[in-house]
Amino acid sequence: MTTDAPQTGSILIVDDNRDLADNLAELLRDDGPSTAAAYAPGTALTMMREQPFDLAVIDIRMPEGSGMSLLRDVRRSCPEAEVIVMTANASLNTAMGALHEGAFAYLEKPFDPQHLITLCRRALTQTALRRERRRLQQDLTRSEALYRRVVDSVDALIVGIGPDDRLAMCNQGAVDALGYSRTALLSTSLVSLAASEAGGERLAEVVASARAGRKPVTMEVTLRRSDGSERVTHWTFSPLEPGARDGSQDSLVLGVASDLTDRVDLERRAAEAEAMASIATLTAGLAHEIRNPLNAAALQLQLLERHADKLADADGRTKVLKRVAIVEAELARLTNLLDDFLNLAKPQRLQLSPIALRGLLQEVHALQEPAIRRAHLKFVLEPGDTDLFALGDHGTLKQVLVNLVVNAFDALKGQTDGRVKLRAFAQGETRVGIEVSDNGPGIAPEIVDNLFTPFFTSKEAGTGLGLTIVKRILDRHGGSIQFVSPHGGGTTARISLERSPAPDPC
Numbered sequence: 001m002t003t004d005a006p007q008t009g010s011i012l013i014v015d016d017n018r019d020l021a022d023n024l025a026e027l028l029r030d031d032g033p034s035t036a037a038a039y040a041p042g043t044a045l046t047m048m049r050e051q052p053f054d055l056a057v058i059d060i061r062m063p064e065g066s067g068m069s070l071l072r073d074v075r076r077s078c079p080e081a082e083v084i085v086m087t088a089n090a091s092l093n094t095a096m097g098a099l100h101e102g103a104f105a106y107l108e109k110p111f112d113p114q115h116l117i118t119l120c121r122r123a124l125t126q127t128a129l130r131r132e133r134r135r136l137q138q139d140l141t142r143s144e145a146l147y148r149r150v151v152d153s154v155d156a157l158i159v160g161i162g163p164d165d166r167l168a169m170c171n172q173g174a175v176d177a178l179g180y181s182r183t184a185l186l187s188t189s190l191v192s193l194a195a196s197e198a199g200g201e202r203l204a205e206v207v208a209s210a211r212a213g214r215k216p217v218t219m220e221v222t223l224r225r226s227d228g229s230e231r232v233t234h235w236t237f238s239p240l241e242p243g244a245r246d247g248s249q250d251s252l253v254l255g256v257a258s259d260l261t262d263r264v265d266l267e268r269r270a271a272e273a274e275a276m277a278s279i280a281t282l283t284a285g286l287a288h289e290i291r292n293p294l295n296a297a298a299l300q301l302q303l304l305e306r307h308a309d310k311l312a313d314a315d316g317r318t319k320v321l322k323r324v325a326i327v328e329a330e331l332a333r334l335t336n337l338l339d340d341f342l343n344l345a346k347p348q349r350l351q352l353s354p355i356a357l358r359g360l361l362q363e364v365h366a367l368q369e370p371a372i373r374r375a376h377l378k379f380v381l382e383p384g385d386t387d388l389f390a391l392g393d394h395g396t397l398k399q400v401l402v403n404l405v406v407n408a409f410d411a412l413k414g415q416t417d418g419r420v421k422l423r424a425f426a427q428g429e430t431r432v433g434i435e436v437s438d439n440g441p442g443i444a445p446e447i448v449d450n451l452f453t454p455f456f457t458s459k460e461a462g463t464g465l466g467l468t469i470v471k472r473i474l475d476r477h478g479g480s481i482q483f484v485s486p487h488g489g490g491t492t493a494r495i496s497l498e499r500s501p502a503p504d505p506c
């Protein structure tokens with residue numbers, strides 16, 4: 001658009017001199033724009049409100065009101081329109097005042113009509129440019145909002161990783177999957193969210209190689225959510241060069257991931273269910289076959305014990321009774337193993353209710369503390385967060401904690417400064433955590449993956465079913481368990497359960 005070309009647009013002439021107003025309207029109309037004339041400020045404003053003009057040419061002195069205040073009103077009600085002010089009584093002050101109030105130009109009467117036409121062309125060009133800029137800005141805002149909506153509604157995690165490894169952008173999918181607010185995510189690095197140290201190291205390598213190379217790189221990594229639970233994610237990282245169009249200076253690594261947790265969980269549950277189904281069938285048959293001879297053997301032992309009691313030879317009697325006691329203990333162990341088997345194969349129905357964690361932890365402490373103390377070790381119940389409730393089944397949760405405490409106790413055997421700690425704490429609004437920790441030798445990284453495998457044990461007298469049962473109970477609660485065992489030794493078993501409000505007192 002050039003100022004020499006005839007203009008489109010609309011001009012309002014405001015002058016109390018009707019002839020002059022009409023003549024100017026006609027003169028300017030010949031140049032292209034549509035024009036109208038008003039002979040008083042009030043009429044001009046009404047016309048402006050009814051149909052906005054692109055330009056107002058206003059006489060500054062009119063008997064029915066000041067052109068300066070009309071100038072102000074026009075600037076306020078029609079900010080995109082330009083105003084040219086004209087007067088017969090020119091003074092530097094009025095000129096400066098008009099320009100200060102936002103007038104496009106100041107024209108002294110009498111003026112050269114061609115000069116007015118040129119000024120009007122420029123003013124109309126200015127208005128048209130401003131309107132165009134506003135329209136483009138609105139288009140841009142709309143298109144940005146659309147992009148954001150699309151990126152946010154994709155069922156995937158999308159992040160942009162900056163040169164300092166922090167997230168420079170993330171979509172709603174990432175916010176939902178990871179449980180942190182967008183602001184919190186934007187000040188963190190993806191690597192710090194990896195559930196394991198090894199996972200974090202691998203993730204850092206993959207992001208660095210995506211940054212260095214030009215090809216997308218993929219990897220699967222488990223990330224930890226804000227509530228402590230874990231998500232299995234599959235990522236594709238690709239380099240994103242600095243954007244010339246969006247003006248960004250930094251090259252980013254774009255990460256797009258799908259959340260595989262539910263699928264992995266489903267596959268794991270299916271595999272477990274299959275394994276459990278075969279164990280159940282086997283157990284049902286074996287239990288019957290084993291229980292009978294076990295009972296018979298226990299009965300025979302009792303008879304043997306009675307006979308031995310009657311032996312005249314005191315030395316011989318003691319020896320026999322000692323052997324009997326050993327066999328009895330072994331039979332008891334067999335019976336326990338059978339019970340564990342049955343428990344795994346045919347889990348009892350959970351009776352869910354709000355469980356006061358303080359009470360539950362006190363019970364477990366009271367139950368296990370004497371044995372731990374006898375072994376000259378310490379069992380500390382930490383105060384933790386008060387008045388927390390978990391939604392759970394009291395009996396099975398107690399079984400979980402007893403198993404973990406016994407494992408911790410076993411790990412400390414032979415240590416002189418050994419101690420087990422038990423504590424409960426809030427995990428955000430919706431979950432609670434319980435930790436059983438010990439300062440024993442820790443768990444070697446290579447066996448961490450086997451902890452929940454049935455019959456995996458490092459103990460001579462262990463069955464390796466304890467943690468399998470623990471995991472199964474927690475899965476059925478919708479809970480999770482995770483072991484943390486730093487290089488320097490010590491183990492923390494951290495459980496996460498659904499938080500429950502306190503039960504109604506009545």
Ligand SMILES: Nc1ncnc2c1ncn2[C@@H]1O[C@H](COP(=O)(O)OP(=O)(O)OP(=O)(O)O)[C@@H](O)[C@H]1O
Nearest residue numbers: 407408411442457458459462463464465466467491
């Ligand atoms: N706190 C711990 N410190 C070190 N190792 C541990 C700890 N807890 C568990 N483990 C390791 O995990 C293995 C499996 O534990 P799990 O409770 O399943 O079986 P177990 O204790 O060996 O036998 P049981 O079936 O009698 O409980 C243990 O044998 C031990 O190697």
Ligand SMILES: [Mg+2]
Nearest residue numbers: 403407466467
């Ligand atoms: Mg155990």
